[in-house]
Amino acid sequence: MNPTYNIKHIKVDFTDHIITSNGVELSIDLKAVMVLQMLIEHEGTTVHSNDFMDQVWHDKPSSPEVIPAAIARLRKMFKQAGISEDLIVTVHKVGYRFEAPIDANNTTNITPPDNKSTHKTLVWLLLIALLGSLAFIYQQNRQETGKSISSANQTSKIIEESKSNVTQIYILRHTEKADETSENPVLSPAGIARAKYWKKVLQHTSFDQVFTTEFKRNIQTANLIASNSSVKPEMYYPMSFDVVNFMNQIKGQTVLIIGHSNTIPDMVNRLINETKYPPMSHQNYNILYTITINENGETSSSMLHIEMPETT
Known part of the structure; x- marks a missing residue:
């Protein structure tokens, strides 16, 4: 079988036995x-x-109870990753069956990650069409103006205009603070450790912009997580957060937002224009929200529960 499969926004890598959701x-x-x-x-x-x-x-050697336990863990993982459908069907006293989610065109969303021969064919066809168009433009302009145009410049312009314009947003709350009684505390040792763990989780993500509220714990969390990106955090204010201006500002970028448990769910719901995520517990530091807006303006999102190992 193919070593990698996609289930909506979830990627399953059977070679390394890793499952990721939007890259996490x-x-x-x-x-x-x-x-x-x-x-x-x-x-x-x-x-x-x-x-x-x-x-x-x-x-x-194990008892048969290990099977339903593993199925339960998989179902929980899918649910936490934002897939509401029950992909695994229990066949009573027999076993289990996997049923892929079906899209609007009744085609499965579980597909091999690529089809190299088809992809190469499409690329060559596009290149041939592009070169043909450039040749036609060249001849037309030469006949009308007597001047040649640079096909290299035309190609560069076309490539520039066709670049992917995907926006990726990662949203976290600040990690544990040192003093619950202080108005503006810094992070506790546990909070510093958790922020460093989030940095490890997101180590392959390069942020174009980082946004945080003005509180010390948020700024410290942002700096620890995004230290590899060499980006200075920008301040935002949840009570006056303008979704339209913000989305225009970050279009085509990968950004990190550090917020608070009482403001993040509402912010995420406003960004996706949907009441999807419930309030967050004040005690929960394990949730990562991700939002992806593709070049067609289509939005997908997920809420991931990621526990920090005790040894980290």
Whole structure:
């Protein structure tokens, strides 16, 4: 089978046994990933419980209860990643079946990541069409003005205009603060450790802009997470946050926003123009919101629960 599959915004890498949502690695154990691999390999077909035991737990004698436990972890992971459909169907006293989510055109959203031959063919066709258009423009302008035009400049302009214009937004609350009684405390040692962990989670993300409120704990969180991006955080004020101006400002960029538990869910809902996410618990520091706006203006979002390992 192909080593990588996409389930909406979730990418499953069976080579490294890693599952990511919008580029952020999800917390899931190896056995559960192996169960998911078997289900996807037999998509639409029931996989018998005995087959799971033979292939996933062959190296370690285990009771059959490990299978529903792994299924429960997968369902929880999908739900936390923003997929509301139950992708795994329980077939009573037999096993489990994987059913891919269906889009509006009744085509599966689980697909191999690429089709190199088709992709190359399309690229060559586009290049041929582009060169033909440039040749026609060249001849027309030469006949009308007696001047030649630079095909290199034309190509550069076309390429520039066709660049991807995807906007990616990551939103986190500040990490733990040192003093609950102070009006403007700095981060506690636990908060510093968590901010460094978020930096590790987002280590492959380069931010074009970073936004934070004026509080010390937020500024400190932003600086720790985005230290590799060499971007100075900009201040924003939740009570006067202008969604339209903000979206115009960050169009085509990857940005990080550091906020507060009592302001972030409302901000995310306003950015996606949908009442989707509930209030956040004051005690919860494990949630990462992601918003993606593609070049067609289509928006997708997710709320990820990412626990920090105790040893980090």
